[in-house]
Amino acid sequence: MQDFDELLAGRPLVAILRSVPAPRASQPHLPGVATASEVHHALNAGCRWLKAFPAGSLGPGWLPEMRGPFPEARFVPMGGIDAGNARAYLAAGAAALGVGSAVTHEDTLAVLLAVLAAT
Numbered sequence: 001m002q003d004f005d006e007l008l009a010g011r012p013l014v015a016i017l018r019s020v021p022a023p024r025a026s027q028p029h030l031p032g033v034a035t036a037s038e039v040h041h042a043l044n045a046g047c048r049w050l051k052a053f054p055a056g057s058l059g060p061g062w063l064p065e066m067r068g069p070f071p072e073a074r075f076v077p078m079g080g081i082d083a084g085n086a087r088a089y090l091a092a093g094a095a096a097l098g099v100g101s102a103v104t105h106e107d108t109l110a111v112l113l114a115v116l117a118a119t
Contacts, residue, residue, distance in 0.1 A: 030076060034058060039070050049074045051098065056080020060092035067093055083111040087119055 032053040033039045042050050052058055052066075055077030063075055077089045078098030086097055103109045 032078075036066065036069065039066055039073055043070060043073060048072060049076060049095065051075075052077045052094075054079035055089065055098075056085075060085065060088040060094075063089070063092040063094060083108065083115045086112060086115050090119055 029047065030049055030051045031038075031042045031045075031047055032051040033042055034053060039050060050073055052062060052075045055062075056079055058077070060077075063077070066075065067073065074095035075093070076096045076098050077094050078100070081089060081097050081099045082102040086099075086102075089097060099112065101108075102112050
């Protein structure tokens with residue numbers, strides 16, 4: 001975690017990680033979770049905002065299932081979010097959305113923005 005802290009020193013960034021970081025990390029971070037055990041460990045490490053990954057495989061129904069036992073968690077689905085499912089994830093309780101490939105082409109970005117504007 002020393003390298004992680006050095007990398008982000010003085011930068012207004014949030015690190016998006018694939019797993020729960022050590023509790024000593026001083027910068028904000030968004031660890032990836034896909035199971036109840038991972039959510040539990042992330043919450044115990046002091047993380048409240050969690051990356052639900054891969055969201056495309058987990059599906060929107062995963063969010064209320066995890067919010068039941070972990071109401072303090074704020075989930076940010078990532079991986080497979082696009083114009084066709086963004087609204088479903090928000091309706092299921094996503095605190096935010098992480099998008100990648102959906103914003104790499106102007107036509108898909110425009111469709112995604114239109115969907116989000118209508119939400």
